[in-house]
Amino acid sequence: MQSAAASFVRQGKKIVAIGRNYSEHIKELNNARPKEPFFFLKPTTSYVPSGGKVEIPRGIIAHYEVELGLVIGKGGRDISQEAAESHIAGYTLAVDMTARNLQDEVKKKGLPWSAAKGFDTFTPIGSFIPKSSISDAHDLRLSLKINGAIKQDGTTGDMIFRIPRLIEHISSIMALEEGDLILTGTPSGVGPLAPGDNVECALAGPSGNVLDTLNFTAVSREGGYQFKL
Amino acid sequence: MQSAAASFVRQGKKIVAIGRNYSEHIKELNNARPKEPFFFLKPTTSYVPSGGKVEIPRGIIAHYEVELGLVIGKGGRDISQEAAESHIAGYTLAVDMTARNLQDEVKKKGLPWSAAKGFDTFTPIGSFIPKSSISDAHDLRLSLKINGAIKQDGTTGDMIFRIPRLIEHISSIMALEEGDLILTGTPSGVGPLAPGDNVECALAGPSGNVLDTLNFTAVSREGGYQFKL
Ligand SMILES: [Mg+2]
Ligand SMILES: [Mg+2]
Ligand SMILES: [Mg+2]
Numbered sequence: 293m294q295s296a297a298a299s300f301v302r303q304g305k306k307i308v309a310i311g312r313n314y315s316e317h318i319k320e321l322n323n324a325r326p327k328e329p330f331f332f333l334k335p336t337t338s339y340v341p342s343g344g345k346v347e348i349p350r351g352i353i354a355h356y357e358v359e360l361g362l363v364i365g366k367g368g369r370d371i372s373q374e375a376a377e378s379h380i381a382g383y384t385l386a387v388d389m390t391a392r393n394l395q396d397e398v399k400k401k402g403l404p405w406s407a408a409k410g411f412d413t414f415t416p417i418g419s420f421i422p423k424s425s426i427s428d429a430h431d432l433r434l435s436l437k438i439n440g441a442i443k444q445d446g447t448t449g450d451m452i453f454r455i456p457r458l459i460e461h462i463s464s465i466m467a468l469e470e471g472d473l474i475l476t477g478t479p480s481g482v483g484p485l486a487p488g489d490n491v492e493c494a495l496a497g498p499s500g501n502v503l504d505t506l507n508f509t510a511v512s513r514e515g516g517y518q519f520k521l
Numbered sequence: 522m523q524s525a526a527a528s529f530v531r532q533g534k535k536i537v538a539i540g541r542n543y544s545e546h547i548k549e550l551n552n553a554r555p556k557e558p559f560f561f562l563k564p565t566t567s568y569v570p571s572g573g574k575v576e577i578p579r580g581i582i583a584h585y586e587v588e589l590g591l592v593i594g595k596g597g598r599d600i601s602q603e604a605a606e607s608h609i610a611g612y613t614l615a616v617d618m619t620a621r622n623l624q625d626e627v628k629k630k631g632l633p634w635s636a637a638k639g640f641d642t643f644t645p646i647g648s649f650i651p652k653s654s655i656s657d658a659h660d661l662r663l664s665l666k667i668n669g670a671i672k673q674d675g676t677t678g679d680m681i682f683r684i685p686r687l688i689e690h691i692s693s694i695m696a697l698e699e700g701d702l703i704l705t706g707t708p709s710g711v712g713p714l715a716p717g718d719n720v721e722c723a724l725a726g727p728s729g730n731v732l733d734t735l736n737f738t739a740v741s742r743e744g745g746y747q748f749k750l
Contacts, residue, residue, distance in 0.1 A: 305534050306564050311633070324630075332633035333562040335535050337696040349694075369641060370744050401553075402628030404540070404561035404635075410695050412598060464746040465578075465636050467566040515599050517693040 296471040297365045297381035298420045301341065304471030307334040307415060308462050309359075309388055313452050313477025317357075320480050329453040329461045332405045334388070334475075338415040342506045346389055346485065347413045351519035354414075354485050354510070357388040357478035358436040358444050358493050360429065362455065363420060364474070369467040373456035379468065380455075383426055385418035385495040385504045387436070388475050392484070394519050411517070417473075418495070418506040425503065429455055432503070433496040434479060438489050446479025485510040525700040526594045526610030527649045530570065533700030536563040536644060537691050538588075538617055542680050542706025546586075549709050558682045558690045561634045563617070563704075567644040571735045575618055575714065576642045580748035583643075583714050583739070586617040586707035587665040587673050587722050589658065591684065592649060593703070598696040602685035608697065609684075612655055614647035614724040614733045616665070617704050621713070623748050640746070646702075647724070647735040654732065658684055661732070662725040663708060667718050675708025714739040 296303040308331050312318045318325055340346060348354045365381025388409070395408035426432070429448060436444040453461070458474060468474075485491065493506040525532040537560050541547050547554050569575060577583045594610025617638070624637035655661070658677060665673040682690070687703060697703075714720065722735040 306566070308635075330627075330632055331635060333564060333635045333639065335562060335695050337535070337698060398559075399631030402631060403559055405633040406537075406560060406562045406635075407694050410562065412694075412696050461746075464744075465641075466564050466639050467641050469566065515693075517690075 295381070297363050300363050300420065300471040300473055301339050301417055304336055304473055305469060307336060307473045307475065309334055309409065309475035310458055310477045314446060314450050314479045315452060316480035317478055317482065320482065329458055331462060332409055334415055335410050337412060338410055339417050340413040340415065340508065342416070342418055342508065344416065344508050345413065345511045346416060346508050347511055347513035348485065348487060349391065349411055349513045349517045349519065352391045353393040355390045355392045355482045356436060356485055356491060357390060357482050358434050359386050359388050359475045359478050360432060360434060360448050360495065361386040362474040362476065364468045364470055364472040367467060367469040369463050371459050371463040371468070373460045376456035376459035379459060380423055382423050383421045383429060384473070385493055385506045386475055387416040387493060387506065388478060389414035389416070391519070397521070416506055416508045418504045421503055431498045435494050437492045438485070443483060444479055444481035450479060451476060487512045524610070526592050529592045529649065529700040529702055530568050530646055533565055533702055534698060536565060536702045536704065538563055538638065538704035539687055539706045542682055543675060543708045544679065544681060545709035546707055546711065549711065558687055560691060561638055563644055564639050566641060567639055568646050569642040569644065569737065571645065571647055571737065573645065573737050574642065574740045575645060575737050576740055576742035577714065577716060578620065578640055578742045578746045578748065581620045582622040584619045584621045584711050585665060585714055585720060586619060586711050587663050588615050588617050588704045588707050589661060589663060589677050589724065590615040591703040591705065593697045593699055593701040596696060596698040598692050600688050600692040600697070602689045605685035605688035608688060609652055611652050612650045612658060614722055614735045615704055616645040616722060616735065617707060618643035618645070620748070626750070645735055645737045647733045650732055660727045665720065665722045667720055672712060673708055673710035679708060680705060716741045
């Protein structure tokens with residue numbers, strides 16, 4: 293049987309996603325730079341595996357955000373930065389889809405982000421990459437193309453808060469469990485998807501060696517929620 | 522083996538909590554009345570069973586909010602109000618603990634509520650009450666006492682958005698799964714807990730028959746997150 297970490301998409305209970313962790317992305321959305329990491333939760337019902345369809349709800353402007361994911365192996369709370377690495381089972385490539393117009397609205401009103409980040413199919417997800425395959429998680433290339441045109445191309449070396457700090461921060465608030473996923477934030481270049489768009493993402497090592505790819509197609513959501521101002 | 526619904530505390534994957542669903546509670550916090558339901562996610566790592574301890578993190582003002590919980594039996598998406606009842610397996614009594622000063626701060630900044638609502642032990646939880654034990658979920662009494670003094674005493678008849686509408690709304694955004702918990706909002710009377718406080722909650726039927734009780738003690742969290750303005 294696969295470990296809960298290797299089958300995190302099916303067995304994991306939570307997705308903890310870090311906001312504003314790359315300077316250039318903070319600038320492009322005119323956001324404030326955080327003094328400590330902050331995060332939001334996405335439901336695991338938002339996972340869609342590579343090759344699937346991302347559904348854009350009616351009235352929603354849906355932005356892509358390509359991100360490195362950390363898959364928790366050993367659970368814990370109050371994990372120190374020194375111990376953080378030993379709690380990681382592996383990595384994955386993910387897209388944190390975001391209903392940007394709904395998010396802008398709830399930010400203005402001081403309301404939760406949960407709907408804006410949590411629609412079904414809003415977390416396209418790659419394969420489980422065992423930790424042993426990656427020598428330095430802060431030296432990886434994250435890229436995203438739409439219909440063949442490059443839109444995001446960043447390095448995980450540009451994270452403001454690095455991986456051990458993220459694990460320390462989250463686990464000081466909520467316990468982490470095997471199969472939990474941490475999304476580490478997106479580099480610059482985010483933007484909207486239109487129905488029919490074909491999205492291809494890649495995670496590559498320092499020498500250009502591709503560690504994983506993730507692709508999906510955007511479609512219009514039939515029925516369901518409709519955003520109105 | 523117990524169904525995933527009956528053992529939702531161990532097996533459930535998400536907690537979807539509705540905000541501002543009772544008029545008197547909206548007034549006491551000077552909040553705006555929502556035009557449609559809104560919700561946030563709490564992690565299942567925040568569950569603490571009756572008889573346990575709620576930990577108050579350093580610098581945090583932790584408010585109690587007693588609420589009726591709906592335990593999902595049959596999963597689904599785009600669930601109609603007519604079908605909603607058939608997706609409920611049972612009910613439970615819960616407290617939606619809230620880091621009020623942190624929540625006030627993130628509301629001002631337009632940031633997520635996930636930390637303010639998601640600390641370990643921030644969801645004290647009662648027993649699974651099978652649906653067959655409750656004839657009308659909108660005619661239940663929710664009460665909460667601190668050290669014997671009554672603080673909250675409301676009826677589920679006062680919900681602004683009723684249960685079928687909540688299920689319709691949530692499932693139009695994110696699929697519900699067996700074992701998911703929906704918290705339906707709190708009546709008025711919320712306030713802070715101090716370390717050492719003993720909290721007793723009850724859920725009762727229209728004739729005063731007690732359906733479940735839930736009690737816990739507040740303690741100071743050792744270590745972990747510290748709130749600073
Ligand atoms: Mg993101
Ligand atoms: Mg939130
Ligand atoms: Mg509440």
